[in-house]
Amino acid sequence: MIDEKFDAIVVGAGMAGNAAALTMAKNGMKVLQLERGEYSGSKNVQGAILYADMLEKLIPDFREDAPLERNLVEQRFWMMDDHSHTGLHYRSDDFNEERPNRYTIIRAQFDKWFSQKVREAGATVLCETTVTELVRDTSGGVVGVRTDRRDGEIHADVVVLAEGVNGLLGARAGLRERPNPAHVALAVKEMHFLPRETIEARFNLKGDEGAVIEAAGTITRGMTGMAFVYTNKECISLGIGCLIADFESAAETPYGLLERFKRHTSVAPLIEGSEVKEYSAHLIPEGGYKAIPQLYGKGWVVVGDAAQFNNAIHREGSNLAMTSGRIAAEAILKLRSQKRPMTAENLALYRRMLNESFVMKDLKKYKDMPALMHTQSQNFFLTYPQLFSKAMQGFLRIDGTPKVEKEKLALKSFVTARSRRGLFSDAFRFVRAWR
Ligand SMILES: Cc1cc2nc3c(=O)[nH]c(=O)nc-3n(C[C@H](O)[C@H](O)[C@H](O)COP(=O)(O)OP(=O)(O)OC[C@H]3O[C@@H](n4cnc5c(N)ncnc54)[C@H](O)[C@@H]3O)c2cc1C
Known part of the structure; x- marks a missing residue:
């Protein structure tokens, strides 16, 4: 056992762990951060969009030296069937502001930079160290961790579990259950390299402007999931993910879906001639508010993906991770300043x-959406995208058919596919879950 005792141990050096370790260390706490990867970011996968506001709260001048890719000025949403997409695009020059709001990043580079800030704040960061177990006292409270290093038992007043979506450590210790397959998506991602001028020409960008595409529809073969295409300076990140529960009952594989997505007529020209240099796969917690586990106990708190903080509707995760890490650290700092021990009762302050933050407010707003999307996935991800595509094509094809008849035909195709009652019920449930 290592004799030295820390004020806090942070398990994991992803977005949540780095936010927690940085906040505690810069406020004078003696912090040890343990990361199983070779370096912070080496194990992390993300699209990736960075939400500046949440990072600014941790590192106000981050734009000076953070490895940022492109400033997002355009967002596209595509509803896809096998041969088309119906799109909603939003682009604004207002996003070309002095302090842009969203950037693309490459996590391996970004996390390394973030981790350096954690070290500079005074935390001890140990990589290539896996926490294998939590050390408990006789009352079940957490008093430290065991690692895979020799003499690997280390004690602290509080342990911040920022171990990501797998959350094996917390589950093994009985602090929460392993995520349900209906609450976790498996996503695969590729990085397609192209000269930056090619990317800018294909996406109508200049300088460091960026664009992202979020896509849903028949590309997931009726399973609950989404795909994405994000522009970086010299590569395009492209990926797709669906709920594990859906993969279990379907004859589809994640890479099969990705290959089909890449061959889609709307996607193939964007990546034509590119060189693929990186493949990765990762889980995403998508159970939402109802899947959030117990967040604190005597001597421990859980933050980020390990706490299921992910807003699948808006494709946000890293911002919830950074915010929950920061808030957990602020709660711990407050207790310390009041000389109150890290009991479960006191750590309830974190919850x-x-x-009061956007994390819980947003997740609560969409609390019924994950179940609706999962149980109605055939309708939302297969039937409706096909119907919309057919209706759009009917309206755009000028063939002498009177418009009134076109409208009747479109309506008939919706009623035939879903019945009036089905349409009403889908609309009602969707609006209710969205409120
Ligand atoms: C394909 C994909 C695309 C995404 N796109 C976006 C996006 O564009 N924007 C967005 O905001 N979010 C996105 N997300 C979600 C986002 O990546 C996560 O929400 C975020 O990374 C969560 O941060 P975290 O710190 O909780 O977990 P992670 O970033 O997963 O970090 C957990 C860390 O803990 C370490 N660890 C685990 N167990 C142990 C252990 N026992 N001992 C020591 N270390 C351990 C891991 O190695 C890892 O470094 C995406 C996710 C995926 C998979």
């Missing part, structure tokens, strides 16, 4: 502070 109360989180309830």
